[in-house]
Amino acid sequence: MTMHPAPHRDPAPMLERALQEWGDRSDLWVFGYASLIWRPDFDYAERRPATVHGWHRALKMWSRINRGTPECPGLVFGMLSGGSCRGMVFRVDKAHARQVMINLWQREMVTAVYDPRWLVCHTPHGPVQALAFTLSRKSPNHTGELPDHEVCRIFEQASGRYGTTRDYAQATYDELRKHGIHDRALARLIALAKKDA
Incomplete structure (x- = not known):
């Protein structure tokens, strides 16, 4: 299935806004709900289970680089409004937070598809x-x-620079x-997907 690429947004102003909102005043918290849980790619001082209300995890985002190609897009998770989402929060020491945010943008915001937000995450030690x-x-x-048949086809065919949609979904499922x-x-x-394989 050939799809036209999505309109490109510039990630740089979005990073600058997030850095300003963080303000270099304290340690940085990052909420992981999919691959960030099993492959954070940054050093953290603390990790806690967390729940976010008002958003839920959904395998409903096209991936044309990481888990697919423009010619055969794969799927990755996004957080959509509604419901709730259980995941993990990571605390990054203030001294390393700016570089971690820059690295996160290079990983998650290559084509600026996400809308970064500061969300209240409820943990066993407080919000x-x-x-x-x-x-x-x-x-x-x-x-x-x-x-369902389209999801099965994507699981069977889609692969990008980080591997297949199927492996990504399975790794997230196993870690959760x-x-x-x-x-x-x-x-x-x-x-x-297993039944269809």
Whole structure:
């Protein structure tokens, strides 16, 4: 399936705004809900389980670089409004926070598809405000509802610079289970793809 590339947004002003909002005043918290849990790619001082209300994890974002190509887009997770999301928050020492944010932008915001937000994350030791990468339903990168057969085809065919959509979904599922997090929607997709294989 050939898809036209989504309109490009410049990630630099979005990084500058996030850095200003953080303000270099304290340690940085980052909320992970998918690959950031099992491959954060940054050093952190502390990690806690966390829940965000008002947003949920969904495998409904086109990936034309990391888990697919422009000719055969893959899928990655985004956080869509509504519901709640269990994941992990990572605390980064203030001294390293600016560089970690720059590195996160190079990883997550190559094409600026996410809308970075500071969200309240509820942890066993109290709430923290953390940087999270959310997705608008109005984004051209939002897949909308895909039929099961299309998801199975993507799991079978899509692969990008970090590997396949199937492996990405499985790794996220396995890591969530390791932390006692059961994502019913993801479990259904994993089972569906295995049945179709």
